[in-house]
Amino acid sequence: MHILNYTTRLYHTIKYLKLKQIVWRFLYLFPRSITDTKSFPIINSSISFNGVSKNNVTLDYDNFTFLNETHQLLDTGWDDLSISKLWRYNLHYFDFLRQKEQNKIEFQKNIVYKWIIENPYGKGTGWEPYPTSLRIVNWIKWHWDTKGLTEEGQLSLWNQVRWLAARPEYHLLGNHLFVNIKALLFACVFFNLDEKSIIYKKAIKILSKELNEQFLSDGAHFELSPMYHALAMEDLLDLYQLTCGLPPSFPTQKILDNYFKGMHWLSLMKYNNNELSHFNDCANGIAPSFNELNNLALELGLMSEIKSEIKFHHFEESGFGVYKEKDIHLIIDIGHIGPDYLPGHAHADTLSFELAIKGNRVIVNSGTSEYGFSKERLRQRSTSAHSTIEIDGKNSSEVWSGFRVARRAIISNIVKTKIGDSLEISATHNGYKRLLNRPKHNRKWNVSDGNLDIIDEVTGKKNNIQHRLYIHPDIQVEMIDNIVFLNKLSENLVKITSDHKIHVVSSTYHDSFGSSKKNKCILINGTTPFSSKVSISWSK
Numbered sequence: 439m440h441i442l443n444y445t446t447r448l449y450h451t452i453k454y455l456k457l458k459q460i461v462w463r464f465l466y467l468f469p470r471s472i473t474d475t476k477s478f479p480i481i482n483s484s485i486s487f488n489g490v491s492k493n494n495v496t497l498d499y500d501n502f503t504f505l506n507e508t509h510q511l512l513d514t515g516w517d518d519l520s521i522s523k524l525w526r527y528n529l530h531y532f533d534f535l536r537q538k539e540q541n542k543i544e545f546q547k548n549i550v551y552k553w554i555i556e557n558p559y560g561k562g563t564g565w566e567p568y569p570t571s572l573r574i575v576n577w578i579k580w581h582w583d584t585k586g587l588t589e590e591g592q593l594s595l596w597n598q599v600r601w602l603a604a605r606p607e608y609h610l611l612g613n614h615l616f617v618n619i620k621a622l623l624f625a626c627v628f629f630n631l632d633e634k635s636i637i638y639k640k641a642i643k644i645l646s647k648e649l650n651e652q653f654l655s656d657g658a659h660f661e662l663s664p665m666y667h668a669l670a671m672e673d674l675l676d677l678y679q680l681t682c683g684l685p686p687s688f689p690t691q692k693i694l695d696n697y698f699k700g701m702h703w704l705s706l707m708k709y710n711n712n713e714l715s716h717f718n719d720c721a722n723g724i725a726p727s728f729n730e731l732n733n734l735a736l737e738l739g740l741m742s743e744i745k746s747e748i749k750f751h752h753f754e755e756s757g758f759g760v761y762k763e764k765d766i767h768l769i770i771d772i773g774h775i776g777p778d779y780l781p782g783h784a785h786a787d788t789l790s791f792e793l794a795i796k797g798n799r800v801i802v803n804s805g806t807s808e809y810g811f812s813k814e815r816l817r818q819r820s821t822s823a824h825s826t827i828e829i830d831g832k833n834s835s836e837v838w839s840g841f842r843v844a845r846r847a848i849i850s851n852i853v854k855t856k857i858g859d860s861l862e863i864s865a866t867h868n869g870y871k872r873l874l875n876r877p878k879h880n881r882k883w884n885v886s887d888g889n890l891d892i893i894d895e896v897t898g899k900k901n902n903i904q905h906r907l908y909i910h911p912d913i914q915v916e917m918i919d920n921i922v923f924l925n926k927l928s929e930n931l932v933k934i935t936s937d938h939k940i941h942v943v944s945s946t947y948h949d950s951f952g953s954s955k956k957n958k959c960i961l962i963n964g965t966t967p968f969s970s971k972v973s974i975s976w977s978k
Contacts, residue, residue, distance in 0.1 A: 447836060450844035454778040462608040472604045474559040478596035479629040487582045487679055488737050490672060490726040492533040499545040504528035505808075506952030516553070517562045524809045524951070530569035535580040547586050550577070554594045560601060567607045568614050570598055571621035575676070578628045599625040603637045606644070612780045613659070613666050616652060619644045620673050627683035638685070645677075646689055653696040657703035658756030662776045663783050664707045664714040668725035671700050675734055697735075698742050704728055705744045706751055706760040707769065709799060713949065715769045715792050716803040717758070718776065719783035723950045750861055752854065759863050761885050765976065767794040768890065770883055771826075772865040775835050775846055782841035785819045786833035788849065788867045789881045790826035793890065795931050795976050799910040800924055801825050802957075807948035811840040818948060827879055827894055828904045829966075834869030834879075845872060851880070860886035875899045877966050890974040898966030905962040905970060907934075911947050911955040922960060936972045938962045 452460075496502045501510050504525050509518075517526060532553075535546055557564045564570070577595055581587040587595065599622065606618040622641040625631070631638050652660050652670070659667040674697040681690045705728060707715050712727040714720050726734075735742070751760045757773005770791040775784035785803075793801035804823040808815050819837040821828045828834075836844035847869025855862045864882040871878070877898030884891040896903060909915055914925045922934040922942065934940070945959040962970060 447838060447844040450836065451838075451842050454781075456611070456779045459609050459611065459779060466605065466609060470560065470601075470604060472600060474597045475600065476593070478593050479631070481592055481628055482630050482683065483581065483585060485582045485627060485683060487579055488734060489536060489579055489676065490730045490734055491538040492536045493723065494537045494539050495528075495534050496537070497539070499534070499542070499549045502529060502534070504951075506950070511549075511552075516556055516564060522808070522810060523563065526563050527566075527569050530564040531572040532576040532580075533572070535576050536583075541584060543584055543586055546580065546584070547588070550587070550591055554590060559597060565598075565601065567602055567605065567618055570602050571617045574598055574602065574621040575617075575624050578624045581628075595625075596629065599629070599637070603640065606640075610780070610782075612652065612661055612777070612782075613670065615644065616648050616670070616673060619648065620677060623677065623680055623684065627680050633685040633687060642687060646692075649689060649692050649696060653700065654755040655699075656753040656755045657696075657699035657701075658753060658758075659700065660756075660777050661718070661780065661783050662756055662758075662773070663718040663720050664704065664716075665720040665722075665725050666783065667700065667704060667707070668714070668728070668731065671697060671704060671731050672726050672734075674700070675731065675738065675740075678740075679738065694740070697740075701728070701731065701735075701742060702744050702746075703753060703756070704731075706762060707758065709767060709794055710797045711799075713799070716805045716949070717769075717771055717787055717790070717792075718785050719806050719809075721806045721948070721950045721953075750854070750863075752863075757849065759883075761861065761863075761883075765796050765888070765978065766885065766890070768792075768883065768885065770863065772849055772852055772863070774849060775843065778846075781835075781843035781846070784835065784837065784843050785824065786821040786835040786837050786847070786869070787824040787826065788821075788834045788847040788869055789865060789879060790824040791883065791892075792825065793974070798912070798926055798931055800913060800932055801974075802908050802910050802947065804908055804946070805948035805950075807951055807953050809840060815840055822904070822906065823908075825907050827881070827896065828906070829870045829877055829879070829896065829898070829901050830873055831902065831904075832870065832873060834867060845869075860884060870898075870901075873898075873901060875901060875966065877901050888976055888978045892972045892974070894968070894970050894972075896966050896968040898968075901966040901968075903962075903964040903966060903968045905938075905964070905972075907960040907972070908945060908947065909958045909960065911957040913958075915942055915958040915960075917942050930977075932974055932976050934960065934972065934974050936962060936970060938964060938970050 607614040619641050626638045659670040674693050708728050749763050759770040761768040821833045834847040847867040849867050851866040853864045862884045866880040875898040880895045882893040916923045924932040941961040943959050943961050947955045947957040
C-alpha cells in the first residue's frame with residue numbers, strides 16, 4: 439500500500455512537468471566537457487551602478503551569520519555538510535560584498551582570493567548554478583564600485599560565467615533560470631560581449647521568453663511568493679541599469695513595464711510596516727523591502743504613482759484578493775498554488791487569509807523558517823500551518839518532500855458581491871476530492887463597517903474539520919465565555935465570536951529564516967457537513 443501511495447503521488451507530481459525539465463534532469467547526470475581557461479576578454483570597468491545594500495552579516499569576513507545561525511569560515515570551510523545547504527548557499531552568494539557597513543576593501547579582496555583557491559573549478563556547492571549566478575553579479579557590482587578584482591579574480595569570474603552559460607537551470611526554470619540569465623547579461627556588459635557572442639544570444643533569447651512567462655498580467659511574479667516577487671523586482675531594476683552597455687535588442691521597455699506593474703502588486707501584498715504577507719514560501723529579511731526598491735527606483739529616475747482609491751483589488755491571474763482601507767488590510771488566497779510545472783515554493787494554503795487592523799497584524803499564516811527535507815519544513819507547507827480549514831488531517835494540495843506537490847487544489851466559483859458599503863467575496867476549492875465523500879470547501883469573506891465575517895461551508899459526511907486562525911505573536915489573546923479578545927499593549931483591537939466552540943491553543947510563528955516565535959491559534963473542530971460563521975469586529 440505504501441508503494442502504491444508513493445507511486446500515485448510521484449505520478450501526480452511528474453505529470454505536470456515540462457518535457458524540457460525532464461530531459462535536462464537526465465542530461466545533468468552526465469559530466470560536463472567544459473574545462474577552465476587561462477585567458478579572459480578585456481573587461482569594462484567604467485559602469486556606474488546603484489543597488490540595494492544588503493544586511494550586515496559579518497564584521498571580520500570570517501564569522502558569518504545567515505538565517506539566524508553563525509559559523510566561522512576558518513573552522514567550517516566553504517562546504518561543511520553538517521551545515522544546512524541554504525546556509526552554505528548564502529555563504530557562496532557573496533552578498534556580504536555589498537552589505538550596509540563601510541567597505542573593508544582588504545578584507546573583501548582576501549575573501550575573494552580565498553574562495554578562488556579553496557573552490558576548485560566545478561567542484562562543490564559554490565559551483566551550483568544558483569549560487570554561481572548570484573556570486574557573478576555580486577563580484578561584478580563590487581568591482582564596479584571598488585575596482586577590487588585582480589586579474590586572477592577576473593579570470594575566475596570568466597570561468598564561472600563560462601561554466602554557468604554551459605548549463606543554465608533548465609530543469610528548474612522559474613526564478614532560478616531568471617537569475618542565471620541575469621548573471622550572464624551582467625557578464626556580457628562586464629566582458630564587453632556584443633550581440634554576436636554566443637552567451638549574449640542565449641541570454642537575450644531566454645530573457646525575452648521569461649519576461650513574458652514569469653511576470654503575470656496583474657503584476658505578480660508567477661511563483662506567487664511575495665518574497666520571490668520582491669527579489670524579482672530587484673532583478674528588474676538591476677537589468678534596467680545594464681541598458682547602456684547592451685545592444686539595442688535589449689528589452690528595456692518590457693523590463694520597466696513589468697517593474698511598475700509588479701510594484702503595484704507588492705504595495706498591496708505588504709503591510710504598512712514593510713513586512714510581507716506569508717503566502718507560499720515567504721520570509722522577511724531576504725528580499726529588499728518595498729521602500730528600498732522604491733528608493734532605488736527614484737535614484738534611477740524612475741517615478742511611479744501607486745496610490746489608488748479602490749478598496750478591493752482582485753488579482754485574477756495570481757489569485758489574490760486584497761481589501762484595504764484606513765482600518766483594515768485583508769489579503770485572501772483565492773487562486774491556484776502557482777505554475778503547474780513549478781510548485782516548489784507552494785504551500786497548501788488555499789482559501790487562507792491574513793488580516794491587519796489599524797496597522798497591526800492580527801491574523802497570519804505561519805510563515806517559513808527553513809528549506810530542506812525536515813518534518814518542520816513539511817509542516818510549515820501544510821494546510822494545518824495556515825489560517826484556513828483542514829479536512830481529515832490532510833493537505834488541500836499534496837505538498838511533500840521539500841519542494842514537491844502532487845494533486846493540487848483547484849479554485850472555482852469566485853463570486854464578488856458589493857451591497858452598499860459591504861463587500862462579499864466567496865470561492866470554492868476541490869483539493870479534498872480525493873478523500874472519502876469528496877468534500878468541497880467554500881469560504882466567504884464579508885467585509886462591512888468595522889466587521890469581517892468568515893463563513894465556511896464544507897460538504898461531505900463525517901469528515902473531520904479543523905478550522906484554524908493563527909494570531910500574530912505581538913497580539914495578546916484573552917477568552918471570556920467563548921469570545922476571544924485580541925489586545926496589543928493593553929488596548930483591545932479585535933473581538934472574535936463564533937457559532938461553534940472556540941479553543942485557543944499554543945503554536946509557533948516563523949516570520950524569517952531560522953526564527954520561531956510562540957503565538958496562539960484559534961481552533962474550531964467539527965465534522966462534515968460543516969458550516970460555521972466567525973465574526974471579527976473592531977471599533978471604528
